[in-house]
Amino acid sequence: MSYDCAVSVRVPDSLEELVTGLAADPGCELLAGGTDLMVEINFGRRRPASIMSLSRVTELKGWSEDAATGELVLGGALTYTEMLQPDLAGRLPALAQAARTVGSPQIRNAGTLGGNLATASPAGDTLPVLVALDAVVVVESADGRREVPVGDFVTGAKRTALRPHDVVHSVRVPTRRTRQEFLKVGTRNAMVIAVCSAAVVVDLDSCSVRVALGSVGPVPLRAHEAEELAGEVLDWDAGGVLAGDAHRDGALERFAGLVSAASRPIDDHRSTAAYRRHAVGVCARRALERVAA
Template sequence: MEFLRPSDWDEAVAAKAAHPDAVPIAGGTDVMVDLNFDRSRPGALLDLTRVTALTDWGTDGDLLRIGAGVTYRRLIDELAGRVPGLAMASRTVGSPQIRNRGTVGGNLGSASPAGDAHPALLAAGALVELASVRGTRRVPVTDFFVGPKRSVRTPDELIAAYLVPADPGVEQFAKVGTRNAMVIAVCSFALSLDATTRTVGTGIGSAGPTPLRATEAADFLAAELPWESLGPVPAAVAARFGELVGAAARPIDDVRGRADYRRHALAVLARRTLGWAWADLGGAA
């Protein structure tokens, strides 16, 4: 197995072009597990930890651009105010050791339906920045996932960064697991409410072949919320929103939970996160 260690971004992109089968490795919290279990044996590893450009974040017009190599720990410590949903999701990732190593870029690279960052990125309407020697493109995260552990990233591309609105609305994230820490999601849900545009963003994790949006639920809620008055969300609206979120999931029965439980739990999480987000907006209870 070859071990490629580019020292900057141009070298990294060139190396990926020369070795399209190379598996990029950042924190290693997914890749090393697969190697240890002998689940995969790539021809080459592309170590991105020396590429400092990947660990920067900053504004890009009205967007916030976050390097793919920023760790969960730094998202929590440095960016909780700017990407609150993603920071909440980051807090639920693994253990402190995993959060010190793991990155959202790696989460996107693995493209697991259970990736904790994905629902928050979906709800925020994030873009994923992919780069190759051919150029750079920004793909809406809603189009990024195409199947279990599969994305639109081509073999010669690397994930450079992801971009979210610099001025987000209110965001919430909640995750169900069968223990109180260090657990893979049974299901998870992210919500964003933007009072300016009167739009609703949603993201569902671990309840389908890919991370999903609950489009119908979001449209329903955007239409029904009392944006003007900021009055209480009618109970029937909250309940219907939960039902629609549950219905948007495509869960299966597996060792972590039952499909019907996942739908039920998503409905509960949707209702609860709506209440908290509405309160964060200044809405009445």
């Protein structure tokens, strides 16, 4: 048996070293939490020639608030466990809720936001949340830095706008007054890949609602017609809440139907398309009820 297995492993200490190394070796695999790449290596599905670990690049870690714009800047190496810490979870509750449904404590300690984006699985749990939050991905390379809206960053199932020598530097989340929720359906409560998910953000600054769906299409999908309906139904003068009138239940039903109609699910080993289409509507309706009740 022959193997093509020569592999060099590098652990750069800074962002500059990382992007310089990537420019010189654009075929290099980036290793963050290892929850995807190491599985491929362990099972012999991938034999990268070179690997660079992000574990010591401090510029990618943690999160901060941009003093100039007030935006939240989430590092590419931010872990799911860090998303769950009260400081950040209080600011981005939907992201924390999504992080809490990822894997197990072990996986949440290792897996990162940048990894979720770069892997771009249709079932990536943070992706619909980032879309609903209107977030922007900051991509770094030896050429410089550029910003890509999350919706444009994920271009297909496991496909992204990243070039071979790019790395996800951070994610910028605009600071607005919002109420937000994320719901996910799976076969159990832990260690489960989403059958479908929905993120709902009620934006009190723009008097609008954003709804993004996960695992019901190759990329996270916005449900624009459902958003418009929700925007009309909510009483913005009363703080973006659902009016408790006789039309409420009918409006929520129509909202769920429009969400289902916006989904583009497939049958696979995890679920049928028909169930996904139904369940994603239920998730979004419940999420809206929770944040606008």
